[in-house]
Amino acid sequence: TLQPVEGNQLAPSLFHYSTEPTEETAQPANRLNEADALIQSVFTTHQIQAGQSLEGDRHRLVVPLIYQQDFLAILALDRHPPSQPWTVEDINLMQGVAEQASLAISQAKLYQRTQKQAEQMRAELEVARQIQGNLLRQSWPELDGMKVQACCYPAREVGGDFFEVYTHPQGDIWLAVGDVSGKGVPAALFMASAISVLRRELSQESPPEPHIVMQNLNQSLSDDLISANCFITMVLARYTPTTQKLVYANAGHIYPxxxxxxxxxxxQTAPADTITLEPNYLKVRGIPLGILPIWKATAGSLDLRSGEVLLLTSDGITEATIQTPEASNGHAGAPAAGSMLQQTGLWRLLLNEQQPLDLTHLLARIRAHNTIQEDDQTILSLEVL
Incomplete structure (x- = not known):
């Protein structure tokens, strides 16, 4: 009979085996009795004990199963007369068996605890994923003369990528895409902090210029970022529809x-390679947030007129691996099979996208080449109609 031990007491469950099985072998009568002198002695000495059972009708050997001072179970072996009592050789043999059994039981219990903890962690991460998803805006007001699209796919349950679309009461449209270094829960916590501070800045009656907002973000987050050896890359842009002026600040992020x-x-309607077309890369940029206590960089600006598109992405897009030359469509310079997409490859994909631009379709094309998503992927666009 093998019966687990919980807190120096016999647990209710047991495992019973007999060379002569009967219908009664699994009945409660087979449970070990803590009043048995051999059982009490094993609890006290943690040593194998041999003698007569409590009922006096069996030769009993009681073996403690202990691993690294953890009392796991008691194994009671009974011999019915006329069998001989347990010998020294029997006891030595069972000592070796007990050591192996103790290790096996300890590993099994460790596995059960690990599985339970993993299940609990998965449940908690699912809740965190839902909370993080709710932090990102799921919708925004219809914008007269403009179209905004945004997608964000974490590489794990939660991630460090984020975007923001904020319509100020004065009419300005604020757009942001950010990427916290690292992945998982630590990045997600900094992501939540960054969104919170950013929304506080933008909700002011007269928000500061984009580069001042970046300075304020850095001032609020830099101590925690530096102590955690993390940083945030981010692009923040403000579009004023009345003047068609776009002002942006870039903290070490990919060029818009x-x-x-x-x-x-x-x-798309011209013969292949007869027209060379390149986008306008907005290259005014500073260092990431959290690198230095004080963030300094100038803002960039340009006119964003009717028919033009602004695209912001995270490096999970440009560093995605393209496994086939689909993006080239016969055009020179397209990404080769198995190469990193990069911004040039993304531009080739954009050149072959059907109009009007659909970010969901574009991202599906990129993700189709990656069986394993290695990084968070975020993309945001503003089209002036």
Missing amino acids: LVWSREAIASR
């Missing part, structure tokens, strides 16, 4: 892209 829808449409 601007292009004309009409130019792409003209190229």
Whole structure:
């Protein structure tokens, strides 16, 4: 009979085996009795004990199963007369068996605890995923003369990528895409902090200029970022529809892209390679947030007119691996099979996208080449109609 031990007491469950099985072998009568002197002695000495059973009708050997001072179970072996009592050789043999059994039981219990903890962690991460998803805006007001799209796919249950679309009461449209270094829960916590501070800045009656907002973000987050050896890359842009002026600040993030829808449409209808078209890369940029206590960089600006598109992405897009030359469509310079997409490859994909631009379709094309998503992927666009 093998009966587990919980807190120096016999647990209710047991495992019973007999060379002569009967219908009664699994009945409660087979449970070990803590009043048995051998059982009490084993609890006290943690040593194998041999003698007569409590009922006096069996030769009993009681073996403690202990691993690293953890009392796991008691194994009671009974011999019915006329069998001989347990010998020294029997006891030595069972000592070796007990050591192996103790290790096996300990590993099994460790596995059960690990599985339970993993299940609990998965449940908690699912809740965290839902909370993080709710932090990102799921919708925004209809914008007269403009179209905004945004997608964000974490590589794990939660991630460090984020975006923001904020319509200020004065009419300005604020757009942001950010990427916290690292992945998983630590990145997600900094992501939540960054969104919170950013929304506080943008909700002011008269928000500061984009580069001042970046300075304020860095001032609020830099101590925690530096102590955690993390940083945030981010692009923040403000578009004023009345003046068609776009002002942006970049903290070490990928260059935003601007292009004309009409130019792409003209190229798609022209013979292959007869028109060379490149986007406008917005290259005014500073260092990431959290690198230095004080963030300094100038803001960039340009006119974003009717028919033009602004695209912001995270490096999970540009560092995605393209496994086939689909993006080239016969055009030179497209990403080769198995190569990193990069911004040039993304531009080739954009050139071959059907109009109007659909970010969900574009991202599906990129993700189709990656069986394993290695990084968070975020993409946001603003089209002036």
